Amino acid sequence: MRGNKSPLFKRLPHVLCVDESNSDRSQMAEGYLHTFASTLLDVQSAGMQHHGLSRIAVQVMQEDGVDIRRHSDELISRDLLLWADLIITISGPSEAVHLPIPSSAVEKRWLIAPPAVTGDADPVIAYRHTRDEIKRRVQQLVNALKLSRGNAA
Numbered sequence: 001m002r003g004n005k006s007p008l009f010k011r012l013p014h015v016l017c018v019d020e021s022n023s024d025r026s027q028m029a030e031g032y033l034h035t036f037a038s039t040l041l042d043v044q045s046a047g048m049q050h051h052g053l054s055r056i057a058v059q060v061m062q063e064d065g066v067d068i069r070r071h072s073d074e075l076i077s078r079d080l081l082l083w084a085d086l087i088i089t090i091s092g093p094s095e096a097v098h099l100p101i102p103s104s105a106v107e108k109r110w111l112i113a114p115p116a117v118t119g120d121a122d123p124v125i126a127y128r129h130t131r132d133e134i135k136r137r138v139q140q141l142v143n144a145l146k147l148s149r150g151n152a153a
Contacts, residue, residue, distance in 0.1 A: 012042040016084035016105075020097055022047025022073040024057040025090045025112055028131055031061050031068040032138040040145050044083070046074040048097060056115070060127045064135070081105070088141075090134075110137055 015033060017026040022045055030045035037043075050073055061068050074080070076099065081087070084105045091097040092113035101107045112133055115126040 012040065013085045014083050015041045015043045015086045015088065016080055017043065017045040017088045017090065018047065018076055018097065018099065019045075019090040020048050020095050020114070021051035022049075022075075023051040024054040024115060024127065025130060025134060026088075027053060027057055027068050027071050027073075028061060028066075028134045029088060029090060029110075029138055030071065031066040032135050033142070035066050036138060036142045037145065040142070040149070044074070044080065045071070046076040046080050048076055050075060054127075056123055056127045057131075060124065060131045063128075064131065108141075110134075112137075 017029040017033070019026040026045040026047060030043050033041055033043040052073055053068070053071055058069050081099065082102055082104070084102075087099065087101060087105050087107045088110060089097050089099060089107055090110045090112050093111065095114070099107070112130060115123065115130040
């Protein structure tokens with residue numbers, strides 16, 4: 001039904017979560033957006049490089065009741081950028097994630113360091129901190145979307 005031209009048909013906004021590797025942070029954001037906003041948004045994630053899905057990211061998300069085991073690490077592409085209405089770029093202070101944002105999309109930047117550089121000796125603890133920060137930001141975004149939809153209704 002994607003091509004329906006009816007004035008009553010409205011597609012869900014497309015959200016693309018991007019980070020350097022698409023192995024943890026963008027996958028977590030995609031997982032939470034699917035969990036909290038599956039009726040509000042169509043979500044995908046991608047990265048600048050292939051690194052494979054982090055097993056620790058999968059573990060800490062399962063601890064919070066979100067299953068990302070079936071996610072795959074995707075490379076960013078021109079088609080994905082053109083697909084997106086909102087591009088959430090997640091990067092740490094030392095990462096250079098610069099995308100050619102199409103004029104049809106809006107970019108939101110989230111400054112969140114990769115779990116490996118958060119300074120925690122235990123990687124699982126580092127991933128939990130990253131997960132919790134991403135969850136907080138996703139909840140803020142979803143709440144704002146719900147408010148704006150409520151005002152538009």
